[in-house]
Amino acid sequence: MNKKNHNKKHTTSEVCRQRLSTSLVFVKKYWLNLWHGAPPGPVLFGLAMITALIMAIPIVYVTLEALLAGTDNWLRLLDTRVPHLLWNTLSLTLLVTFFACLIGVSLAWFVHRTHLPGYKTWQWLLALPLVIPPYVGAVAYIIIFGPRGWLWRYWRDSAWLSERFGEYPIDLYTFWGVCFILTLFTYPYVYLITSAALRKMNRNFEEVARAQGMSTKHIFFKVNLPFLRPAIGAGAILIALYVLSDFGAIAMLRYTTFTAAIYYQMSSYDHLSATVLSLVLIILTLIILWIETRTRKNRHYYQTTNSFQPPKRLSLGKWTWIAFVFVFLIFSLSVLLPIAVLLYWTMIGIGDGVLDTKFWTYGFNSLKVSALAALSCMFLSLPVVYLRSRYPTTISYFIAKLSYAGYALPGVIVAIGVIFLFNQYVPILYNTFYLIAFAFIIRFLPQSMQATDASLRLISPRIDEAARSLGQPPWKVMLTVIIPSVLPGILAGGALVFVSAMKELPATLLLRPPGFDTLAVRIWVDTSEAMYAQAAPTALLIILVSLIPLRYLLKKY
Template sequence: MATLGSVVFRTRNLHLLANTLSLAAGVLLVATLIALPLAWLTTRSDVPGRRLVTLLGVLPLAIPGYVMAYVLLAVSGRYGALSLALGVDIPRPGGYVGALLALSLYTFPYMFLNLRAALLGLDVSIEESAQALGLTRRQVFFRIVLPQLKPAWMAGGLLIVLHVLGDFGVVSLMRFKTFSYAIFLQYTGAFDRLYAAWLALMLLAVTATLLLAEAKSLRTTFLARRGPGSALPPARTRLGPWRIPVLSGLALVALWSVVLPLGTLVYWSLRGLSSPGVSVAGALLGSVSASAPAAVLTVVLALPVAYASARLRIRSVQWLERVAWMGYAIPPLALALAVIFMALSLAPGLYQTMFLLVAVYAVHFLAEALGPLRTAFYQANPSVEESARTLGRSRIAAFLASVLPSIRPGLVTATAFIFLSVMKELPLTYLLSPIGFQSLAVNVWSLTNEAQYALAAPHALMIVAVSSLFVGLLLHRESNRNSDSNPDVPA
């Protein structure tokens, strides 16, 4: 125990813990400060161009965190795009501030989507009753609306914190030492790989503690309606004299989260066209060759779990879902190290093979496929399958003939989610890919790490272009869901 205590409670470890938690808390705070006003403006105000503002709240999802870090580094400094355009030497962000900016601009859409969905689903009659009792709009917002947003805030916050805990690309480019960055340095530098394993276990313990705390907090939350009736559509608050300041704030968010990143990528891509570098086509082919089989395998594994969850509802299936979420919650670097140690110990021939890489992708992203598939099964009429069974077909034949066609939208959504998530994945790809394997994500990170911004830009721009499909799919699903649930409420 003395040895264990001396390893765990090193001063350096406590410093890493403080850095990691302070970064997670800072990103959560900044993301909330951006997402909550955006969500309220798109659901409760008469702000012009609500659809455009909604698009603004989702578009940054197309720009991975390490690409956002690349943009902040490439736009600043003596030869940065913004510095050259303004004729002013803009200091290059780094450390805590740089990591905070990059991660906040990348993750706030997770909070925005959750809060916006919650605001659209709130029962406005409760707010109207509170106003009838004499409460002002401000009092209603803080006493009635905000408490009801707690589950949505915690869901979005959990996603953000998990991203920060598992992030490696941003903190490594910004040179801010968190658990993930320290694990990477210890492992790749071959300084002390046993110590890297201890750091991974500590990071996993922090993640598990946060998951348990979130689950315990939600057990005490109950926000369902107790009376009959249906929720009323929300009234729009007139911005009045606040319209100009609000539009200015929205323009500032758009500038930093969308316009500046895209403009920087285009600028450096044009500068890099004449420079010999790593083939974008080869990296794209490598990314697709890993993403496609990983997406298919993940959806195939998720299908029986989602089906059982929606139709059987037995306790063992709930445990399977929790295991799937643990695979997603485990920080990628910690997962990669565990897989490396197991492969080298049990099956050395599997290490750095495409088979192992695709299998680990499936384990990590299984939870992402469960959501769309489970929703699709819930929406599919079970009586159709039962009718097929009564006609003498086996369960598998009935599923293929009657259920599979009806869940096709969920299948497409889940496959697209996994494909694009794998394409953007960095630490698993970097540590587990075969020798000589190229991917867009690894090339962006490695070239940016060497300050080769012009060479990295085309790879980053390709990731953003492909990721835009993911954003479009999200917006399409969200639009369909809103039109189905509130057909009379304008978006």
């Protein structure tokens, strides 16, 4: 009997081993098929997968918490807050995108396609608003045009103006005030990308159209505009996503959109309402991305390069100085005026001793978290980009897309996800500056990935194959061959992340530990208390630091 039981157990274990072996063979074969017979190394895949999972934390947390918020919370917000916030957010996004595209395309056309006086200088001057955070621009305009600002005081002291025109007519704290500020400091997104498209446009198409008797106006709408649509669409989607996620300028001008409402709900410790509003904002962002994808689908315009001729510049004739005044006006409103205001108050602040130990402590705090985020992004971006480039499959594509998730999310939503993660699972790091750096990584890793990917695309995969054929393992190929080749792109991506992190406001406000202030936070605090002499040097320092990646952007676009 014992012998029979022993034989039976032996037979069962053999069957289990055979089944396990068959399952392992099936899994291995399936895994090889997924990667077309050439799977990546476990280290590369593991690093890329961990990065993608980290980037997915805010979306996963916000979605789960919002779905579990309860029917009462959803009905209350849908009846009261959501319709008003939807109207405020969508109307502002649409109008800012429209006006910024109109200004950006017009400036790009004047600078790159006409004999505008000084067009070579204007090429880079008109990109400068990109390094001025909109909340810094809002500070400058509040100082000049706001209540108790310079112009208000002059109006009050002028009996002639008061008697003839009545009370002070300018009110920045309105929808149109917010729209004006955001338009001035977001148009470079369209300007830069459209400028690149204009420089690459083939002159032959215009010459053929002109030979058919078309006027310059008809050539622009029938020939130039179709080629510019992808560039305009790319710039428009960047502007729309920025407006959806902006908090600083909107809050300073006392306008309420989803980001401001989420921040105020978090400040009042109403986390459930904050997650519900966050999920609505995520859905809104996804809808905008879907619309952009659908409008771009089946609208492809190509031009051959074998007969490429650079476009000719057009004479503006009697419109020359009108165009010049328009360009100078935009530059003055978006660059000269804010910088002049900040310089004025900076000189007053320096005279009052603002540049003290606290000021440099704020600068060091910003430097610390921004540098940590930049270094981390440079390290994390390469595995994801390399996996997507060298192992193009559904898995690598999904990992890359998931890694881009944070870029489409406002800093407020990212902060909510980070708070949940560290509070629940890593409490030892809660209320430390590491949370801020972690949020910056989630927000700005896609910037590093884009720069790294641009450099990696210039390197042929045959170089990798040749190195591996000599017996080098994949990790050694990446260290000795790939990284040295793409190092300029990695460093450029790190610079972009560093500058973006220096300017980030909402995530820092929510995640900063007690007593840990950064430059962006001090601008917010000092401006809220009308302490402009303290805020101006801080804002000017952020702008100067933000000039670091400008050369890279101008070279790229």
